Amino acid sequence: MNEEQSLYSYFRPFLKRFLLAMGFMAMVAVFTGFFAVIIQPVIDEMVIQGGGQPAGRSQLIRNLIMRVLGIREKQLVLVLPQLLFVAFLGQAIFSFLSLYSMKTLGLKVVRNIRDKLYRSLIYQSVDFLSKARTGDLVSRISNDIEKIKMAVAETLAVYIRETLTLACLLAVIFYQDWGMATLSLVLIPVAAVPLLYFGRKVKKRGAQSQETIGDLGNFMSESAMGNKIVKAYNMEEFEIQKFRQLNQKHFRINAHIALAYSLAAPIMDVIGGLVAAGLFTVGMHRISQGTLSPGQFTSFLTALFLMYAPIKRLTLAHNDYQQGRAGWERVKQIILAANPIRDRAAAAEIKSIRGEVEFQNVHFAYQPRVPVLKSISFRAQPNEMVALVGASGSGKTTIMNLLLRFYEPESGEVLIDGRDIRSITMKSLREQIGLVTQDVFLFNDTILNNIAYGRKRYNMDDVQRAAAVARADGFIAELPLGYDTVVGERGIFLSNGQRQRISIARAVLKQPQILIFDEATSSLDSESEKLIQEAMAEVMKCRTTFVIAHRLSTIIEADRILVIENGEIKESGDHRELLKKRGLYYSLYNLQFPEMNIIM
Ligand SMILES: Nc1ncnc2c1ncn2[C@@H]1O[C@H](COP(=O)(O)OP(=O)(O)OP(=O)(O)O)[C@@H](O)[C@H]1O
Ligand SMILES: [Mg+2]
Structure with a gap:
């Protein structure tokens, strides 16, 4: 379980590809640094061509190039611009390779997370899924995952590439002038302050934004499903008003995010401008004293300015990353939510059953302290037809929910062929049961x-x-x-x-060996209902069948009728026995068939 708690465990299968992409990114960084370095001999060469004499260590790189390429001083004028082009070309090629490989890697990771999310969702408990709101789930599988995609496919690439680039450029500025380099580095942490501040803000708001998107989705799907009621009650404007409020809330949260995004970059710009002005003052002074060549100063400045873009990108990436984290937190909630109803380690597969169903003293509640079933005990013999009757809300569907192990009893046991259903795998248990639900x-x-x-x-x-x-x-x-x-x-x-x-x-x-019909024919006319009953009689003969029906005409033939009231079995027996009792069933029956009153 710990395994799935971290987003990075989803990267593990792609480690090789990841390392390859890292290699490409390192090459981008190297070529960027190369560009900043090569600019020095280019500028100094210009000074020399103009009759000047550059100072200090500035000859070093120039000599190195001549040595490595085996060229003479005169050829430098031609070769240096070519090297400049090579720097750009190298950067472009490796940029492409690194971007493409990182993006596809991110997409693969996200695809796997989405698959995992769906798998976790479909195996969640009935309880969990019935409480979940569709809009919220949709938002998680679309929006949140998109944010994660941003974070892993783009942001991660930005982090790695830009950090490596920064490292290369740092090397260049320290090489050219460590004094000025130290000075400018003091100012970089100052730039990190707004970065951290805005990042935190965006993360918090990002989570809220996802929630409100979920709310909007819920509201929309509810309106679409309930549109007949909305129209029949002339509630369009009312619903519009409610939607507008939700939408406005979403807007306000996102306006905050927009503010953080919009402020972060300009603040960095101002800091950058300050640094530039200060450096020009120092640099010009050093050149006039002859301790620095124009080429070195240009190379230093180029490297420093090239550092600016990565820092800026890292700031923005930080915000995306925070949003991605918020998205992952929400997706993780579902991926990690354990279904309390699962197969025991020793659960057995059942291939075929006789179809005996027994409830032993079963107690159940959907919510704590609101008992729904109290001490339910009954036994259905194989191939029997058992009917459940009782007022709406008395607990009939709930009894069947327990038989299918959609929920588990608080106490007591549900047995099939004498075995507790918790000792059977859910797959093989449900394979034996046919279900016609109340809401088809x-x-x-x-x-x-x-x-x-x-x-x-x-x-x-x-x-x-x-x-x-x-x-x-x-x-x-x-x-x-x-x-x-x-x-x-x-x-x-x-x-x-x-x-x-x-x-x-x-x-x-x-x-299946066990059939459940929960109000299966409630929408049919009496004629069709009767026809189905006749046809079903054949099917039911060799199966244990549970029939829940409000219309008692459907269940007169049942071998056993359980009369449920307030989660308890109040009477049980066949039609004749129950009528003789003159109890609950008798009065229910008389309510439905007043004309029979005289006969009974
Ligand atoms: N998912 C649930 N969460 C909380 N309470 C529930 C849930 N499902 C049902 N209940 C409650 O449990 C009780 C029994 O519900 P159940 O659906 O079993 O009734 P029923 O006998 O099938 O009624 P009907 O004839 O109307 O279908 C009701 O009081 C209902 O409010
Ligand atoms: Mg029901």
Whole structure:
């Protein structure tokens, strides 16, 4: 886990490429230094050509060039400009190589982080994901990662290249005149003060900015999804007002960032100007005394001015880096968030089960101190049809959430074939269960892919049979593209009842040993519901089936009916037994079928 806490662990796989890029960057620095050095003999040569005589150690480089290249003094006039060009050319070539290799390296790192983020996200607990806001997640996978990309692909390159360049240039200025070099270096820490100050500011605001972007995204997606309600209640202007407030907040935070960005560079400019003015005063004095050649002074100044750009870039890069850090902190929160529900080390794979389901004294709460299930105990024999009935909010869906191990009980056990489900791998547990959720979810894909979701191998006959059982074959056949019809986001192009039938077909095709229907036919007319029930009877025969339904007509045939009230099982038995009891079930039934009152 520590491994993933640092951003740099994502660089490790690319270490070779990184070192290569570093090499290229070092070459850029060397050529920059070379340029600053070569300017000295160029200028001094001009002085000589003009009849003057440069002073001090200034002959050293001149002699060195003649020795190395094996040329005579006369040829220097021709060769020196060529060397100047070589300095530029070398810098250009290695700039390209280093930039390109660093950028692609950064992109690879960011791609891996994004993959990792998605993987962590999809394996998060149901609890975590149901609490997360979509806009916030979108902001993390897009915005935050972009900031990280900036930091790793660009900023890191800037840091390394510019630091190396600075080092080379420092060597040049100290070589040319260590006295003036020391003087100018005293002023560099002064330049670092605004750098640090603004960097800290930008980091703080950067995090806030990402949050507000997330808020805006949430708000936008909520408005899009809830647009019918917004329109029907004439709330457009109200929503606009709320959006404007959020947007204004985002603006204010970013205005602060803009201020820090805009101030940092000009402040550095002023400091740079001061340094230049001071140095010219000293330099001209030294030249007039003959202790410094014009070439040396020019080389010194060139190197110093060339140092200015790297320092400036480092300042700005520092801000980007801070933003990248803020982005990484937010991405890290998800990557490192451990799902409390995971396989135990000794968890077993189950290949096939009989389908016995048992709850033993299960207690559960979504939030501390708000118990939702209290002492739930029941046993469903293999191939039984068990119905859960009870008022809305009584805990029916929650019981099924525990069976799928979306959540874990606070105490008590959920057993399948007598084994605690926590001792089974989640993958093999869920492989045995078919689920039709209360709020149907379809992917923005074709009907075929929605029905065959999760099936690696299937043939069209099976899909059609499943669709027929779910009574979905009829309307699918009427669609111009049939099974290839794309259903839209969350299945928006289909009616509620059609969506439900697709999701039933999906569960039937899976052929699991345990089937869960949570209000699976609530959007259907009684006629279609009855047809589905008849077709399902065959499918249910050899499976343990849980049916949650508000309409009691659906569950009269159930082997066992559990009546849930306030998270407790109040009654259990088949339809006849429960009616005889004249308790909760009896009154529920009479509410729905008042005309039966007389008979019972
Ligand atoms: N994710 C959650 N976080 C917190 N509380 C929840 C969550 N899901 C459900 N609850 C609460 O748990 C209780 C039981 O909810 P559950 O969904 O199991 O009811 P239900 O019997 O399926 O109702 P319905 O018939 O309306 O579907 C409710 O009081 C609900 O407010
Ligand atoms: Mg429910």
